[in-house]
Amino acid sequence: MASALLISEVFPPRNGGSGRWFFELYGRLENQNFLVAAGTATGDKEFDSAIDHQIRIRRLALSSEHWGLRSLTGLKFYYQSFQGIRRIVRDEGVSQIHCGRCLPEGVIGWLLNKSLKLPYLCFVHGEDIQAAMESRELSWMIRRVFSSAEVLIANSHNTARLLIAHWDVSVDKVQVLHPGMDAERFVPAERDRSFCAAMGWLERTVILTVGRLQRRKGHDVLIRALPLLLKEFPSLHYVIVGEGEERSELERLVTGLGLSDHVQFLGEVDDSTMIQCYQQCHLFALPNRTEGSDIEGFGMVLAEAQACGKAVLAGDSGGTRETMLVGETGIIVDCQTPEALADAIQHLLSDGDRLEEMGLRAREHVAITLDWRVHVEKARAIFNSIGDQ
Numbered sequence: 307m308a309s310a311l312l313i314s315e316v317f318p319p320r321n322g323g324s325g326r327w328f329f330e331l332y333g334r335l336e337n338q339n340f341l342v343a344a345g346t347a348t349g350d351k352e353f354d355s356a357i358d359h360q361i362r363i364r365r366l367a368l369s370s371e372h373w374g375l376r377s378l379t380g381l382k383f384y385y386q387s388f389q390g391i392r393r394i395v396r397d398e399g400v401s402q403i404h405c406g407r408c409l410p411e412g413v414i415g416w417l418l419n420k421s422l423k424l425p426y427l428c429f430v431h432g433e434d435i436q437a438a439m440e441s442r443e444l445s446w447m448i449r450r451v452f453s454s455a456e457v458l459i460a461n462s463h464n465t466a467r468l469l470i471a472h473w474d475v476s477v478d479k480v481q482v483l484h485p486g487m488d489a490e491r492f493v494p495a496e497r498d499r500s501f502c503a504a505m506g507w508l509e510r511t512v513i514l515t516v517g518r519l520q521r522r523k524g525h526d527v528l529i530r531a532l533p534l535l536l537k538e539f540p541s542l543h544y545v546i547v548g549e550g551e552e553r554s555e556l557e558r559l560v561t562g563l564g565l566s567d568h569v570q571f572l573g574e575v576d577d578s579t580m581i582q583c584y585q586q587c588h589l590f591a592l593p594n595r596t597e598g599s600d601i602e603g604f605g606m607v608l609a610e611a612q613a614c615g616k617a618v619l620a621g622d623s624g625g626t627r628e629t630m631l632v633g634e635t636g637i638i639v640d641c642q643t644p645e646a647l648a649d650a651i652q653h654l655l656s657d658g659d660r661l662e663e664m665g666l667r668a669r670e671h672v673a674i675t676l677d678w679r680v681h682v683e684k685a686r687a688i689f690n691s692i693g694d695q
């Protein structure tokens with residue numbers, strides 16, 4: 307019988323930081339019994355049947371466009387999700403609930419707590435609480451979630467600071483658990499000429515960004531920085547892995563600036579192609595900036611790139627600086643303007659030796675501090691502290 311139930315709309319095979327985090331972490335917690343109530347995704351049946359560790363997955367229609375309780379859609383969504391998950395709880399003898407986000411999963415946890423007295427913890431990613439600050443209704447709901455949760459797991463010290471400073475959460479309730487990467491899969495590699503030739507990267511200086519195409523990730527700022535860099539680095543090539551709502555806007559920007567030969571959209575790629583991209587690029591950049599209230603909670607892609615032996619550049623917003631040794635394995639840049647970003651890239655690319663040294667140090671740093679295996683014991687202790695696992 308399962309004793310802990312994780313509720314997460316985002317879960318592989320759907321791409322997204324929180325889903326990968328849970329899949330990698332829970333799959334490594336041996337001798338614990340986890341059931342996951344996950345949102346549906348294309349290819350989920352094949353994915354679920356191929357899983358070879360102890361987590362078991364039940365797929366539910368967990369997505370709603372309206373997370374508030376006031377609309378009919380919102381009410382219907384919470385009612386149906388609550389009923390579906392309550393059935394799982396009863397059938398499987400669940401004794402504690404793990405909520406993948408504050409909304410909507412945290413609210414479902416809170417409802418289960420009120421009706422069945424089940425203890426719950428909630429993961430907090432940073433952008434979720436920032437966005438909710440703009441809505442009185444969502445703020446009200448999140449405050450309920452926080453008040454009855456036994457533990458709030460923050461993905462960075464920055465997220466923990468926001469919880470304590472803006473949401474009046476007591477320090478004792480917050481635990482920081484960084485996401486990470488698999489240092490055995492994300493590894494440095496020699497130059498692979500055939501891969502680079504196939505990608506059209508031979509004789510090119512490649513800057514890579516991996517992540518959903520969202521405003522806060524700042525792809526547009528890097529695209530605007532390219533014309534400032536091309537005089538000095540005419541072979542510069544910006545490669546974008548990932549998909550998202552900003553795709554057509556970014557493509558328009560590239561065409562408008564006449565940069566079609568210098569920007570390559572790869573869309574969503576499988577893990578092995580993505581790892582090759584990390585390995586074969588010259589510099590990894592996540593030029594994130596605060597967009598409205600949207601911040602980058604942590605940035606697992608920065609950990610993955612460093613594991614592949616790359617120096618990283620990240621925007622100065624949210625918890626990205628916690629992924630690196632600032633100045634030694636990566637740099638933090640104010641990415642509000644293309645000029646500042648171009649300046650920082652120019653400095654990094656002009657000193658190949660330093661870039662290489664930073665990459666070596668980056669690999670060493672994340673393998674010691676951010677590998678999933680490092681986080682397992684802390685996660686186990688947190689989970690054990692709230693229930694009777």
Ligand SMILES: Nc1nc2c(ncn2[C@@H]2O[C@H](COP(=O)(O)OP(=O)(O)O[C@H]3O[C@H](CO)[C@@H](O)[C@H](O)[C@@H]3O)[C@@H](O)[C@H]2O)c(=O)[nH]1
Nearest residue numbers: 322323324431461548574575576577602603604605606607
């Ligand atoms: N294979 C593949 N993987 C992808 C692709 N695009 C993104 N990913 C994977 O999706 C994950 C993205 O994670 P983050 O960089 O952390 O960003 P996020 O999706 O915005 O995640 C949110 O939650 C994380 C965990 O709390 C936070 O780290 C992050 O800042 C943000 O809040 C990474 O593991 C990355 O490898 C793709 O096209 N292909």
